Amino acid sequence: MSDVTAHLKRQARDEAGRLLRWWSDNLVDTVNGGFLGEVDADGLPVADAPKSIILNTRLLWFFSAAARALKSDEALVLASRASDYLHRYFIDAGAGGVYWLLDAQGRVIDSKKQAYAQAFTVYALAEYYLASHDLIALKMAEALQDMIEARFWDSGRGGYIEALDREWRPLADPRLSEKDIDAPKTMNTHLHILEAYTSLHRAAPRQATQARLDRILTLFLDRFSHPQGHLRLFFDMDWTDRTAGVSYGHDIEASWLIWEAAQALDDDALRDRCRPVVLALAGTTLHEGLSPEGGMNYEKRFDGHFDPDGEWWEQAEALVGFVNAWHMTGEPGWLDAADRVWAYTKAQYGAGGRREWSWYAAASGREKIYTAGMWKCPYHNGRAMIELDHRLG
Template identity: 40%
Template sequence: MIHTNDIKTEIKEHWEGHILPFWSALKDPNNGGFYGWVGNDLQVDPLAPKGGIATARQLWSFAAAYRVTGNQIWRDHAEHAYRFLADHVLDAEHGGLYWMVDAKGEPLDTSKHVYTQSFGVYSLSEYYRATGDESALEIAKTLFALIEDHGLNAELPAYKEQFDRFWNEQPNEMLSENGVTADYTMNTHIHVLEAYTTLYRVWPDPQVKAALERLLGILYERVYDKETKFLGVFFDKQWNSIIDLRSFGHDIEASWLIDETLKVLGLDQHPEYSAMVTDIAYNISNVAVNTDGSLLNEQEGDHVDEKRIWWVQAEAMVGFYNAYQRTGDPLFLERVERLWTYTKEHIIDHRAGGEWYWSADGDGTPDQSEIAGPWKCPYHNSRFCIELIERMG
């Protein structure tokens, strides 16, 4: 068995020597922000659009890197991302973050998605946590208010998904997949939870606490299936599941995000929530770990998608290590070790100037998808590195 100190050393070296340098090289000195696209051939497209989600995730990643390492260069990169988000991605007239801007920061798609706003709250709170910049916290508070005012259906309760620029609700095309259009999604709810948890760390306001308690209740009562131990994925307006889909990566990610909220709120007196955290982790460990140690992607009906997605491996390592910390069960530590071995061999792009491949197939062959894009950002794998570095002590 590998000693955790060895894993921690490897992860820290990989993060500081491979992941962060790749993304820092994409800094756009002319138009602000970071270049929006790197193809599988590692060619940068300096004219590619820049996503609102990607910009927020870049801000979070560099802010967190500065907070953890104290390295001024990461603060400079975080400030660079912050300026682009505040000056170009934020709608100064109608509030909220755009879905997409062009390379120069002009609006391309002015849709407002609650998912995007949540990453704004998350990244701005982390930036404030790292730098103490009050202007960032004020924007985070404003985005929180927008989500609560426009995004919350307080009667159910539930958080809505997609709006136009003027905050009129629209069909949720941005976060629906598998041939359905969902009114509510598990994905948006776990990321609003993640965002509000970080906001509460720096602004412990009663409104934020109430919203977090509401979200925990939604996840436990509406999203979590207490019999199967899976989370539902897509729902209609009455919280009925509209597809037989299990997202293994989101489930294990949700388990540790929920646990973070419990820790921040001091809510360990809720045994049903704590049981949910460990039950999800055991369930995913039992059903979604492949013989090579990797985590499978999802299952729709009887069909299992066996692609090994980059972010799924990253979140699984955090989720299983969190479960190890909570239970002491060495099974979870073994899961982390084997996932890290698989990731090093098949997901990390070892080419000069590479980062992580999007996914690998069953025999470990990487696919040809982009290395950086609107959804492919430094957040999942940077966060995995940070979480394990901090947790392994």
């Protein structure tokens, strides 16, 4: 083991433990049960903040993964807390699927069924099953995958649609967030269905999980990957491309998740198809998306707009993506890139400190955003630390 791999592995494992402690100490809701919906930019709890399915399932995933990776009984207890809250409040016992948003007391605020949220629930429950051996969690993950296939798969043209209302009817606005293009099929939702299906197939492989994972992975190769080493991001129902730019964080995140899916399927021909796509995504990210200082840029739009102020999650995904490319090729430049990103993340985002990572780099001068909430979870950075600890071993 080289000096670089040794120190990255050691620091990643230490950071996974620090992140576990911060989220354990700051997110438990002792009044209403489950976990708080938000911790503000100054690290103070927001007791009346709504609770999102995204935060709850990402907490469930992280605590489950940390329980396994760090052999932590405390993390498993917290994972069980997240699982219990999910079962009690987020699952729609009448129409099926999971709700999007609850108030602080667990009452439904937004009942829409976002495919992205159903996928994250599958992802979290599969990981929780691996940590706890809870067969109820596994059966629910399998049932939710069946529901995704029945409700969101476009049987005529292929691909998964974005969202439906509580009763599984079309929505006027299916977008995941306000910054997204109003498109019925998106790369981002497909990416998280891909990771969920990979996790479920690894946890409990069946003919159905294999066929579904193979289908969505092939869809990534055929529809979402671009010869220039980027991803196509937004589509109409008929697959008319409406992509308006490049998302460097998604490019590098997809690179290693595509490879993980191919590895889970253990198909040499499929791996051969994926390999150039994976390395092209990682290579373009390295040459276009990484700043001279070692930080990830955010995006480049086709209208000429360029945003260099990467968010915390892109730094985390770059760490895994570059280490994955190093594993695939043995070329030391990839490992050097990961080391640069890690140094930058410690200097600019507070990694290695006593708090959760900041949303933006200190040098960006951007206004501080909440420390924990719907879109600020320990999933990207916690997963990156667990992945590095494992991959560099």
